[in-house]
Amino acid sequence: MTIEEISKDNVSDLAQLVLFLWPECNYKEEFQNGLKILNSPTETAFIAKNHGIYLGFIQLSLRYEFVEGTTTKPVLYMEGIYVDPSHRKEGIAKRLVEMAESWGKKRGCSEMASDTEITNKLSIDFHQSVGFDEVNRLVTFRKDL
Template structure:
């Protein structure tokens, strides 16, 4: 198992994994988005590779604005994490989290954060097992103005 930063050569596979996580996204738009992140000082993506097959990714950012439950800035933030279903529960997600934590430390962070939808029990359970502490729950509202 290798954990490696995304390169221009692996952008397509990163985008395919991102579409698996966020199926409402459009491939071309996501590809261009990730292409812009290459070489960024405040964003990075790592891929997990098993032999020649890419099986997972994590997308990270430095957030300087308020992060719920944090008391420092910047905060390393998990923007997205995905492991193909057949590779889940093998510790790959935790390895990606560890790579993200190392990156955040190198960027001067003392806190690492993430979020999950209230209805996503699998993600919430994963975060707790990966050492995250739940700090808040939120319900968002919107009202259409006529």
Template sequence: MNIRQATKNNARITGELALLLWPDHAAEELEKEFSELTEDPAAAIFLAFDGEEPVGFSQDQLRHDYVEGTSTSPVGYLEGLFVKEACRQEGVARKLVERAEQWAQEKGCSEFASDCELDNEISLRVHLALGFTEANRIVCFTKRIGESR
């Protein structure tokens, strides 16, 4: 398994993998977003290859705002992680996260964080298996203002 940092030339590949994780988005939208992220010094995308076949990615960024459960800034943040089903349970996610942590450390971070939805039990188990500890559980609220009801 080979882990490489994505470049602008990998935007299509990354967008296709991301579409498997976030199917409610448009492929063009994801490709554009990942193309822009590859040029952002506060972001990194890592691709996992089995030979020349892309099998997974991690999207990572530096967060300077408060990150739940941390005490430093910036914090490396795992924004997205995906491994094709045929390659799961082979350490691919671990290698992607380890490379992302190395990148964050090179950027001056001493902490690395992530999140998942409360009902995403698979993601919770993956995070715990990758060495994350649960910092908090929250329920977020929103409401519209300034509109007649």
């Protein structure tokens, strides 16, 4: 297995993988987002590949604004992570997180943060398995005016 950083050669593959994590999105929008990430100094993505097949990705950003539970800036933020269900429990996500950590450290980060839905037990368990500590639970509200 290899892990590639986002490039013009794999941005379309990243867009396809993103749709598995966020199916409410559309390919064209995610392809454009990939191009934006490709040209951003504060964002990146890494893609896991095995025998020519893309199996997962991690999408990252550097956040300079307040991030719940952190005390430093910038904070490496895991915007999303996905591994094909048939390849989970093979260490792919862990390797993606390790690549992310290395990328963040090179950019001056000493903390990494992430979030998930309060009901997403699979994601919560994953975060804890790769060393994240839970810092808050939150229910947000909105109201039409």
